[in-house]
Amino acid sequence: MMQVKDQLQRTLVFSKPPRRIVSLVPSLTELICDLGLKQSLVGVTKFCVHPESIRTQADVVGGTKQVHFNKIKALQPDVILCNKEENTKALVESCAEIAPVHVSDLNNLDDCLELIGMYGDLFEVEPKALKLVSAIEEAHRNFKAFIKNKVSLKVAYFIWKDPWMVAAQNTFVDCLLKLNGFENVFANLERYPEIALDDIELKEADLILLSSEPYPFKTAHKMTLEKQFPKTKVLLVDGEMFSWYGSRLLNAFDYFRHLHKHGLH
Incomplete structure (x- = not known):
């Protein structure tokens, strides 16, 4: 037992x-x-x-x-x-x-590493779990060094349309935004609130990220927001990289590095 x-x-x-x-x-x-x-x-x-x-x-x-x-x-x-x-x-x-x-x-991130350890114990695959945890920790350390001197950007991360919804505080998405050195303009709100496009916080954003999931934002949505916010950079991003936990994190750090190198300029 x-x-x-x-x-x-x-x-x-x-x-x-x-x-x-x-x-x-x-x-x-x-x-x-x-x-x-x-x-x-x-x-x-x-x-x-x-x-x-x-x-x-x-x-x-x-x-x-x-x-x-x-x-x-x-x-x-x-x-x-x-x-x-x-x-x-x-x-x-x-x-x-x-x-x-x-x-x-x-x-x-700590919650994710804890869960991998839990699964290692529960399913008797401790060596593989430890190896995965170690690899994620190393990738995280390397990424922190990479973004250490990057300029912090104010960001809004959209997850839904009709109604418009964003990721706010106490979410895994918000954790990964912080990890990227981003400042979430909706950090004063909880979870996944509905917002209006004339919201005062949104006007403060340097960058708007449109996630590929759960709502599949496309180029047409990007163009619409670019017209409404001509001074704000709008990007389509891979929602899996910002919201999937577990082993996906290994791919996420490489994705974030590429985003900072090629997407934010």
């Missing part, structure tokens, strides 16, 4: 190390695969696009907000992986009637 805690400090009990995994979070699906556990994934969401082959190998059980509980139950999972932000409390509670649910709660 083994007991573990998730990032909400909930205690989960397992009779043996879990081998059959259902992941209801795309970035955690990628992390599980990068820990060498791809063959253990029996269920994923329709949004689990990395690695590309995973939706053909594992059963698709729905999305991140709505799932087919009968499909999950039929897979007889040993554990279900969820996230406080991406999955609803009701979904987690229903999943808990099927199998233990490990819930992540990620707002900063």
